[in-house]
Amino acid sequence: MVARGSEVRPSAVRQSSPRDARGRGPRPSMGRLAGLGAGGAALLALLTGCDVGRTFDGFGWPQGGISPESHRMYDLWIGSTIAALAVGVFVWGLIFWCVIRYRKRGEALPVQTRFNMPMEFLYTIAPILIVAVLFYYTAIVQTGVNKTTSNPDVTVEVVAFKWNWQFNYLDKPGEDANTVASTLGTTEVIPILVLPTGRSIRFEETSKDVIHSFWVPELLFKRDVFPGNVRNVFEVTNLDTEGAYVGRCAELCGTYHSMMNFELRVVSPDEYDRFIEAKRAGQSTQDALVAIGEPPLAQTTRPFDTKRDTNNFGNASAGS
Template sequence: MSPTRRTTRRSLARRRGPRAAALALLLATATACANDVPEAKWSQGLLPDHVTQEGDVVQTLWNGAWIAALATGAVVIILIVWASIFHRKRRAKADLPPQVRYNLPIEMLYTLIPLVMVSVFFFFTARDSQTLTRVDGDAPVQVKVEAFQWSWRFTTTVNGKELQPVAGVPVHDFHEGPQLVLPTNTKVQFNLSSDDVIHSFWVPEFLFKRDVIPGIKPDDPGNQFQITTLGRTGVFAGRCAELCGVDHSRMLFSVKLVEPNEWNQYIASHQAGSAQ
């Protein structure tokens, strides 16, 4: 092998080494905080499979936004290519194309089209936001969620009867954290509160999260939301989505969705004053 080739290979190896190290570091840091989360199902595209009716609203809005964004990008690219090909300056002609001060039809076009697009985005976003934040107050299951550094306390009320609270401590695995049990095909209202710092209640399969702001009472609309669970059962990871202190990454919990029979058994064994 000639000295020139050996030198070229060495220089390529030196350049690839830092790139490979940077890629390995990126992969390690990207997955470092996800060791405790179960593998989610992603059959609906870029969002995990949802377990609530409100997830359908989020999924539809998400898909529509992507379709609109891709269509807008396609139109822009086509216009750029078209202008570059059919309006490029010919080498044989040194003169500039005719110069005009304004073009009223074009100016109206690029003013009205963005206005229509923004109006459509605003309408659907405002409509869906109102749906997602509406609280009817008639949910048969209500959950008082108390967030604190660095875990959760869940107090469930079923048709006016309070069950035994479930509290946790900071953990490394969501299976070890407090577990909130809920029935399938049921409307559930969450009332959030915090006495220390801002936390955020997040279950990815809900396709929704809500900040828990201290100083706001649990019955305040700003700390409430409701969902209607679907028929899918299982255990789903939850966490705090707001950086809240040293053990923020250990502020884990789980939500278990069960069939009506198992839910009735859970109620019977967790009524206030009963022995577990």
């Protein structure tokens, strides 16, 4: 007895396409080729004629970077997203084309294809090429972001502790450097890190207690701050935009983690030099900022209320 589904009926065989005198199938129509060409030209015009990232709000990535490293990471994200969308559109198109092209038509058995070598070659090699290209550009950007030099223009030691920051301006890189000026944050005053534009800046991070994370959103990346003898070091080639930028701790470090803020104040090189000289002369950070024409207190964040009272940290009825 032969199963019904295994029967081969004449009607199940697809009629072959008409061929020309040389035995070749019909060529694509000129209208279809013209449509594909116009679509490709329109896509290129869209991608080259406008800022794709700005048009689509960065595809979820923060915009407004203030260093060359942040610009490179932003471009990598936008390029990767466009590539992923292109692959997605291609795959979705194939899915819908198959759904429409090979939908059921009556009871005839469709043509049974055992394999398709060009197609199998395509979906084997194409993913490898895509991953290789993305890996290459990721490695290039990552190497640039992690690059350090032996003689940066400015070196700052970032010291994190529960729940505030201290910024020490050093005379050279390394643990044996001397501190020429320092800013210490308190509960009442947000610490302000003053840095210049147009100069290479080295950050050397350490923690007094637990793991914290140094994060200025406009730098577009975070760096963990480890306790002990570990010093997390990184550099930015330069800061290209003056202004005030909020800084935060991006690692859950305790009760007041969300309120462990600071401010990055980017000024001109001349103003930075005058700020350091004022600090060396014994002025406070606030007085030194006023001396260079900057607001003395943080503009992007404010001190937090610790709410330390008997209701939170003791027996409310103890004094009654």
